[in-house]
Amino acid sequence: MEYSSGAPPVQRLIEEFSRLPGVGPKSAQRLTYHLIRMPEEQAENLASAILSVKTRITLCSKCFHITESDPCNICLDSTRDQSKICVVEQPLDVMALEKTSTYDGLYHVLHGVISPINGIGPDDLKVKPLLQRLMDSEVTEIIMATNPNLEGEATSMFIHRLIEPSGIKITRPARGLPVGGDLEYADEATLGRAIEGRQNF
Amino acid sequence: MTSNRVYRTKAVVLKQMPIGETNRIITFYTRSVGKVAAVARGVRRPGSKFGGSLEILNHVQTSISRGRSLDNVNECVVIDSFKNLREDLTAIAEGIYIAELVDTFGEDKSPNTRLFDILLETLSNLDNLDHREFWILWFEFRLLHVSGFLPEFVNCVECRNSLNRSDHIFDPVAGGILCPSCVDIHGTEQSWIVSVYALSLLRFFQRSLGVALGSREASSYPDGLTEVKSFLRTYMRYIAERDLKSTGFLDLVRFKES
Numbered sequence: 001m002e003y004s005s006g007a008p009p010v011q012r013l014i015e016e017f018s019r020l021p022g023v024g025p026k027s028a029q030r031l032t033y034h035l036i037r038m039p040e041e042q043a044e045n046l047a048s049a050i051l052s053v054k055t056r057i058t059l060c061s062k063c064f065h066i067t068e069s070d071p072c073n074i075c076l077d078s079t080r081d082q083s084k085i086c087v088v089e090q091p092l093d094v095m096a097l098e099k100t101s102t103y104d105g106l107y108h109v110l111h112g113v114i115s116p117i118n119g120i121g122p123d124d125l126k127v128k129p130l131l132q133r134l135m136d137s138e139v140t141e142i143i144m145a146t147n148p149n150l151e152g153e154a155t156s157m158f159i160h161r162l163i164e165p166s167g168i169k170i171t172r173p174a175r176g177l178p179v180g181g182d183l184e185y186a187d188e189a190t191l192g193r194a195i196e197g198r199q200n201f
Numbered sequence: 202m203t204s205n206r207v208y209r210t211k212a213v214v215l216k217q218m219p220i221g222e223t224n225r226i227i228t229f230y231t232r233s234v235g236k237v238a239a240v241a242r243g244v245r246r247p248g249s250k251f252g253g254s255l256e257i258l259n260h261v262q263t264s265i266s267r268g269r270s271l272d273n274v275n276e277c278v279v280i281d282s283f284k285n286l287r288e289d290l291t292a293i294a295e296g297i298y299i300a301e302l303v304d305t306f307g308e309d310k311s312p313n314t315r316l317f318d319i320l321l322e323t324l325s326n327l328d329n330l331d332h333r334e335f336w337i338l339w340f341e342f343r344l345l346h347v348s349g350f351l352p353e354f355v356n357c358v359e360c361r362n363s364l365n366r367s368d369h370i371f372d373p374v375a376g377g378i379l380c381p382s383c384v385d386i387h388g389t390e391q392s393w394i395v396s397v398y399a400l401s402l403l404r405f406f407q408r409s410l411g412v413a414l415g416s417r418e419a420s421s422y423p424d425g426l427t428e429v430k431s432f433l434r435t436y437m438r439y440i441a442e443r444d445l446k447s448t449g450f451l452d453l454v455r456f457k458e459s
Binding site: 022114116117118119121122148149150151153154157158161178179180181182185186187188189190 | 215216217220221222247248249250251252253254256257258279282284287290293294297298300301304446447449450451453454457
């Protein structure tokens with residue numbers, strides 16, 4: 001064992017932390033020793049927060065966003081525009097779009113992206129439920145908000161191919177220069193799209 | 202490989218993997234160093250200096266510094282992003298398949314300029330959007346050639362006798378076609394029949410190594426394409442000792458397109 005100096009419970013916690021994304025063995029060790037020094041009450045809060053996420057959080061059966069109640073609050077909100085569905089890769093994307101306060105339609109979370117090189121295909125995502133949802137509802141516009149990279153684009157193109165025959169309008173967010181970014185660092189694809197999609201001052 | 206801490210090289214981005222908050226591990230196939238995995242820090246942040254330069258299948262000029270475990274990407278400028286390819290779903294699936302092949306057959310930090318050159322040439326051919334199936338077969342064939350796995354198609358691989366114009370038995374363990382008298386002695390359970398049409402295309406490929414093929418050749422070979430496709434795929438699966446992951450999606454989009 002790499003960290004043989006710790007007692008078995010300490011080693012176990014280090015191992016558990018190491019399983020988390022972005023946490024290496026050194027960080028896992030640091031987090032564990034921080035927890036050991038932490039007041040018991042705080043540690044209990046953390047443990048119960050982790051458990052409640054696992055026991056109380058589920059996926060919305062309509063949009064597959066993470067929620068405490070099914071359907072989720074967004075799907076239940078009758079003031080939202082029921083004719084628009086924004087398709088995103090992850091629940092975090094819903095949160096990011098909600099922060100903008102400019103979108104008032106519904107969502108559909110795919111829970112991933114088509115990644116052929118990693119063996120992830122459309123059947124591993126929530127694509128079929130999306131098609132089913134479109135058949136049963138009066139949606140008139142689908143906004144494909146997958147990430148603007150090759151795999152995100154491939155996912156959007158694939159879903160576009162499936163939905164196109166239905167005649168539903170399919171749109172995607174504009175591509176262009178990031179706020180606070182430098183023009184000189186923009187690559188040709190981004191800059192080209194930004195020029196194509198220019199708007200009146 | 203130079204001994205400098207920083208190296209500049211032309212490269213093609215093969216794949217990406219998110220790591221940490223805003224970083225990605227980028228796998229490049231570089232002209233001067235071979236396959237390299239390097240961390241691009243902050244690349245997932247909007248406004249990152251890398252912009253979209255590290256997109257999969259981009260041909261780039263990059264500067265990489267050596268790190269203790271993984272190298273770091275310092276700079277990356279796009280030479281060609283193969284714009285047409287990116288707008289066609291099937292071409293994207295084909296491009297990713299090519300990238301997976303290079304990732305599988307390319308060796309870490311061991312340069313193979315011929316492999317880099319055929320990768321780049323194939324991406325350009327795919328970007329032109331014509332005869333893509335032919336260009337992929339031509340790439341696969343040359344990939345086997347430059348990686349040292351090309352089987353024998355002209356003579357019997359065991360007795361070296363020339364083969365008559367008919368269907369023959371191919372044995373991946375022997376590494377080529379076996380003549381009828383050698384099949385009984387050297388044939389294994391893994392062998393399969395290759396038709397005269399497929400053999401004719403494979404021999405054409407073998408004769409054309411070192412020659413630049415154009416769209417005239419690509420359009421003149423409809424016979425045997427399907428069989429050669431399955432031949433090369435089966436043989437590469439035998440060498441790689443695993444299924445290639447991107448073939449499932451490639452077959453799905455090709456099927457939906459047809």
